[in-house]
Amino acid sequence: MILPIAIPQEIVDCIIDELHGDDTSLKNCAMVSRSFHIPSRRSLFSTIYLSSFKEVDQLHELLTSIPQITLDIHTLTVRLSDQVVDSRDQYLVLLTGIY
Numbered sequence: 001m002i003l004p005i006a007i008p009q010e011i012v013d014c015i016i017d018e019l020h021g022d023d024t025s026l027k028n029c030a031m032v033s034r035s036f037h038i039p040s041r042r043s044l045f046s047t048i049y050l051s052s053f054k055e056v057d058q059l060h061e062l063l064t065s066i067p068q069i070t071l072d073i074h075t076l077t078v079r080l081s082d083q084v085v086d087s088r089d090q091y092l093v094l095l096t097g098i099y
Contacts, residue, residue, distance in 0.1 A: 013039050045072040051079050 016039040019025045023044060030040035050056050056078070063070055 007035065009035055012036055016040055016043055019043070041069065042072045045069050047075040047077075048073055049077045049079075053080065056080075 012035050016026070016029060016036070019029065019040075020043050026040045026044050029036045030044070031037075048059065050059060
């Protein structure tokens with residue numbers, strides 16, 4: 001029988017800090033255990049860049065289903081200036097509803 005080994009949270013946090021920017025590894029870490037999930041999510045969602053209305057919709061869907069993620073977002077950059085759309089007001093409402 002293999003017993004689980006408890007890794008101190010400080011070590012887990014150091015591992016996640018080293019992986020900042022490596023989204024694939026962070027996503028994998030998020031599935032390891034609860035102690036890895038929250039710090040991985042914080043790192044994955046700390047900075048978000050949106051460049052299309054589709055991405056705004058996807059973020060809105062995600063935040064509607066998991067509202068706790070809003071606490072992990074520290075920087076949100078939206079650059080939609082080259083897009084032509086009839087209902088820009090709809091997207092402004094979505095964006096203001098994020099926080």
